[in-house]
Amino acid sequence: MNQTPDIAKGLLANPPQELRELLGNPRTTDEARQAVAELTSPPASQPPASTMLEAAAALPPASQPNGSSVAAVKELTNRSGDGRLQIVNETQEFTTELSSYLGKWGMLDKGFAYDVVSVFGSQSTGKSTLLNRLFGTSFDVMDETKRQQTTKGIWMCPSAYSSTLVMDVEGTDGRERGEDQDFERKSALFSLASTEVLIVNLWEHQIGLYQGANMGLLKTVFEVNLGLFGGGADNTKPKPQEKTLILFVIRDHVGATPMQNLTGTLTQDMEKIWASLSKPPHLADATLSSYFDLSFAALPHKILMPEKFEAEVLELRKRFTDRSRADYVFQPGYHKRIPADGVGFYMEGIWQQVLTNKDLDLPTQQELLAQFRCDEIAAGVIEAFLVSAKVVRRPVEAGSVVEGLGSLMQDWISTALGKFDRDASRYHSGVYQRKRADLVTALHVSLSPMFLGQLKNLHKSISGDFAKELQAGLKEPGYDFAAVVKNATDKARNKFLSGAKEIQVGGTDWDYETELALLDEGLRQIADKCRADETKKMVNAIERTVKRQLLEPVEIALSKPTPGMWDTVLSTYAKVSSHGEESYLAKAKSYNCTPEENEVALGALRARTWLALRRKLAEQTSDATVLATLRDTFEERFRYDETGVPRVWKPEDDLESAFKKAKEETLALLPLFATISPSEDSLLPDLPSPEPSFDTDADPTSFDPSTAFTLLPATKLLQLETRFKREADAAYVEAKRSMVSSVAQVPLWMYGALAVLGWNEAMAVLFNPLYFALLLIAAASSYIILQLGLAGPILQVSKTVFYEVKRLATEKLREAFAEDSGASGARTLTRPVPASSSSSSSPGSGSGSGSRLGGIDGHGEEARRQGDLVGEKVVEK
Numbered sequence: 001m002n003q004t005p006d007i008a009k010g011l012l013a014n015p016p017q018e019l020r021e022l023l024g025n026p027r028t029t030d031e032a033r034q035a036v037a038e039l040t041s042p043p044a045s046q047p048p049a050s051t052m053l054e055a056a057a058a059l060p061p062a063s064q065p066n067g068s069s070v071a072a073v074k075e076l077t078n079r080s081g082d083g084r085l086q087i088v089n090e091t092q093e094f095t096t097e098l099s100s101y102l103g104k105w106g107m108l109d110k111g112f113a114y115d116v117v118s119v120f121g122s123q124s125t126g127k128s129t130l131l132n133r134l135f136g137t138s139f140d141v142m143d144e145t146k147r148q149q150t151t152k153g154i155w156m157c158p159s160a161y162s163s164t165l166v167m168d169v170e171g172t173d174g175r176e177r178g179e180d181q182d183f184e185r186k187s188a189l190f191s192l193a194s195t196e197v198l199i200v201n202l203w204e205h206q207i208g209l210y211q212g213a214n215m216g217l218l219k220t221v222f223e224v225n226l227g228l229f230g231g232g233a234d235n236t237k238p239k240p241q242e243k244t245l246i247l248f249v250i251r252d253h254v255g256a257t258p259m260q261n262l263t264g265t266l267t268q269d270m271e272k273i274w275a276s277l278s279k280p281p282h283l284a285d286a287t288l289s290s291y292f293d294l295s296f297a298a299l300p301h302k303i304l305m306p307e308k309f310e311a312e313v314l315e316l317r318k319r320f321t322d323r324s325r326a327d328y329v330f331q332p333g334y335h336k337r338i339p340a341d342g343v344g345f346y347m348e349g350i351w352q353q354v355l356t357n358k359d360l361d362l363p364t365q366q367e368l369l370a371q372f373r374c375d376e377i378a379a380g381v382i383e384a385f386l387v388s389a390k391v392v393r394r395p396v397e398a399g400s401v402v403e404g405l406g407s408l409m410q411d412w413i414s415t416a417l418g419k420f421d422r423d424a425s426r427y428h429s430g431v432y433q434r435k436r437a438d439l440v441t442a443l444h445v446s447l448s449p450m451f452l453g454q455l456k457n458l459h460k461s462i463s464g465d466f467a468k469e470l471q472a473g474l475k476e477p478g479y480d481f482a483a484v485v486k487n488a489t490d491k492a493r494n495k496f497l498s499g500a501k502e503i504q505v506g507g508t509d510w511d512y513e514t515e516l517a518l519l520d521e522g523l524r525q526i527a528d529k530c531r532a533d534e535t536k537k538m539v540n541a542i543e544r545t546v547k548r549q550l551l552e553p554v555e556i557a558l559s560k561p562t563p564g565m566w567d568t569v570l571s572t573y574a575k576v577s578s579h580g581e582e583s584y585l586a587k588a589k590s591y592n593c594t595p596e597e598n599e600v601a602l603g604a605l606r607a608r609t610w611l612a613l614r615r616k617l618a619e620q621t622s623d624a625t626v627l628a629t630l631r632d633t634f635e636e637r638f639r640y641d642e643t644g645v646p647r648v649w650k651p652e653d654d655l656e657s658a659f660k661k662a663k664e665e666t667l668a669l670l671p672l673f674a675t676i677s678p679s680e681d682s683l684l685p686d687l688p689s690p691e692p693s694f695d696t697d698a699d700p701t702s703f704d705p706s707t708a709f710t711l712l713p714a715t716k717l718l719q720l721e722t723r724f725k726r727e728a729d730a731a732y733v734e735a736k737r738s739m740v741s742s743v744a745q746v747p748l749w750m751y752g753a754l755a756v757l758g759w760n761e762a763m764a765v766l767f768n769p770l771y772f773a774l775l776l777i778a779a780a781s782s783y784i785i786l787q788l789g790l791a792g793p794i795l796q797v798s799k800t801v802f803y804e805v806k807r808l809a810t811e812k813l814r815e816a817f818a819e820d821s822g823a824s825g826a827r828t829l830t831r832p833v834p835a836s837s838s839s840s841s842s843p844g845s846g847s848g849s850g851s852r853l854g855g856i857d858g859h860g861e862e863a864r865r866q867g868d869l870v871g872e873k874v875v876e877k
């Protein structure tokens with residue numbers, strides 16, 4: 001079972017001092033930190049072995065628990081197709097694939113935690129061999145048998161042991177290029193612009209040969225360096241890191257000459273070369289050490305002393321990997337401060353400049369790089385930002401209020417700026433700051449519609465809640481309208497303000513005041529509408545009360561017409577109207593109505609009160625009502641006496657005078673209904689103006705002020721007078737009749753005569769038991785019939801029976817008399833009739849016969865008539 005993760009965990013749980021320093025070092029990669037974090041936090045599952053390897057590879061070998069195995073993995077990678085890249089080919093073209101290769105090599109996210117080393121030296125001096133041994137790279141090594149130049153142009157390969165990019169530069173002695181030093185100069189420029197450590201590879205026996213190829217190379221390097229980092233006369237631009245380490249690796253060091261001597265000789269040679277340079281005036285005093293540090297290493301003969309060679313190579317490797325060593329070569333002062341993800345673009349730019357421009361302007365290159373990379377990073381950041389924002393943008397556009405939108409927006413901005421800062425802050429500071437400001441603006445601009453949308457949605461939702469709140473408040477018993485509106489408004493405003501402030505993003509000039517003003521206006525309109533509705537309801541309620549108070553007294557007054565009736569009506573009207581207005585004003589106080597609104601509402605109330613009065617008056621002065629009132633008045637005077645007792649007209653009463661008086665008095669009241677005419681004109685009310693603007697839906701009818709006090713026209717009065725007279729006359733006739741009928745009654749003396757004449761019969765009945773019993777039975781039957789209410793039906797049945805008997809008797813009698821007459825008629829007709837009698841030639845006989853027949857017929861008809869009369873008389877009896 002592999003216990004490496006547990007060991008690593010234990011180590012990381014209580015890290016040694018070196019590891020702590022490493023984690024605190026800004027050059028330690030994010031990847032390494034991430035892997036350490038994963039190991040130290042409790043894992044959901046075992047971390048993959050690759051993560052462990054990556055983490056270990058990202059740490060310097062000194063802290064690698066199993067460094068050799070990691071290197072082996074990387075070496076394998078380097079030997080594969082992706083392991084190296086020719087960044088500049090034989091025709092001096094720069095590769096287009098450097099960035100993608102850097103990605104494959106896992107270098108892009110290293111930030112500044114990477115190093116660049118390049119090697120210079122004569123051709124076929126074992127440079128590629130040295131690099132391969134030192135860094136585990138896979139540069140081509142010369143075939144011993146052919147002795148041909150192998151490295152053409154510039155190659156790059158990552159180190160297997162650290163985040164180091166290694167460049168193998170074509171040999172500089174120009175044996176195969178002739179004396180053309182063009183490429184040598186360009187490659188030196190290129191290397192110095194991007195390299196921290198320049199390895200100068202030379203044989204031990206070349207040292208001291210001042211005129212050798214290496215010396216020419218170094219002179220070129222120094223000259224180029226002055227052009228690059230000398231700054232020229234222009235000191236306005238910031239200088240890049242200007243120091244470079246030159247590491248002399250003395251090959252085939254046999255040890256005969258002490259190292260100290262060799263380094264001394266080389267240093268002297270460098271100083272000589274430096275002194276021999278033609279420097280610009282402002283750099284006349286510049287020393288070699290201002291621009292270069294010199295370092296030395298020696299390696300034994302690879303063929304003759306292979307083991308020693310290997311051992312020394314391993315030792316030399318530590319100077320490239322072990323940060324704790326004093327002679328560690330990648331000191332921060334040498335780093336060219338190009339972030340790893342910009343190396344591809346930067347090197348390409350440098351090479352293009354090298355090809356076209358002899359005076360390479362590094363600050364401009366770094367600015368260009370910064371601009372390019374900052375734009376790229378910002379674009380990536382914005383893309384991720386928009387993806388996050390898209391999820392929330394939809395509901396906002398659909399009209400929803402997204403809770404916590406402000407925090408979300410802040411998070412997106414923080415995340416975006418965090419990413420941008422992490423990647424872009426490594427570039428040119430000025431450009432980074434500028435691009436950051438641009439990014440912030442772009443982020444704010446892209447969020448601005450969401451801010452405005454959320455404000456609108458807040459406005460809408462709060463307006464809805466406000467209306468509901470008002471409705472609920474107005475349903476409370478005894479509510480105070482002004483207080484309800486104020487509470488709801490305060491609540492709505494506070495909600496809006498807290499929502500609007502929540503989505504305010506720092507650094508923006510986003511303004512919610514405009515929307516707040518719109519909200520205020522909207523709330524005011526809703527409250528006004530509500531107030532108008534409530535005012536209408538209130539006016540309607542007052543109107544109902546006013547009508548109740550007004551109409552009954554008016555009806556009573558007009559049903560008993562008197563000359564003072566209009567005074568009563570108008571004073572009631574005035575009292576009720578003013579009471580209604582007072583109660584409106586008392587209630588309207590809490591509605592905060594404006595004086596204009598009060599005026600309109602009061603106008604409406606007055607108009608409606610007047611209309612109600614007018615309608616009632618119209619109703620009371622309709623034909624039927626006026627006639628009924630007159631009739632009642634007339635009857636009251638004619639049919640009842642002064643004490644209210646109904647009159648029974650007697651012959652001695654003066655019916656005509658009484659009738660005349662009652663009729664005249666009643667007719668005198670009719671003109672009262674014609675116009676509203678109080679005893680004093682001052683009692684006439686001021687006519688209200690018809691309501692034009694208040695609740696026209698409720699009662700749009702208006703009235704004509706010119707006929708406001710007229711009720712009945714003269715023609716109508718005449719009609720009513722005529723109709724009334726007719727009715728009064730009928731009443732007179734009826735009274736007269738009743739008087740006659742009372743005159744035709746049985747005289748009193750008849751009752752006396754009846755008592756005297758019928759005394760004996762009455763006594764006979766009373767003292768005869770049979771008659772008396774029959775009388776009692778008859779009385780008892782009558783009583784029962786009356787008690788059961790059968791008198792009517794019995795009477796009806798009796799009548800029916802009587803009429804039926806009468807009819808039958810009449811028919812029988814008629815038949816009987818008809819038969820009797822028929823028999824005598826028949827007897828007359830049986831007499832012989834002369835033949836001539838049927839002849840019509842004798843006018844005498846004709847006429848005689850005719851008169852006889854006529855006599856017979858007239859006799860029969862007469863007899864029948866007499867029979868009928870007798871029959872009828874019998875039946876009547």
Ligand SMILES: Nc1nc2c(ncn2[C@@H]2O[C@H](COP(=O)(O)OP(=O)(O)OP(=O)(O)O)[C@@H](O)[C@H]2O)c(=O)[nH]1
Binds near residue numbers: 127130140143170
């Ligand atoms: N004497 C000696 N020969 C070496 C040493 N290292 C490598 N060689 C040999 O030198 C020859 C050239 O090696 P390379 O590594 O190709 O040299 P190079 O400088 O990269 O050659 P180019 O790329 O063509 O310029 C090879 O045949 C190696 O075996 C060394 O330390 N001493």
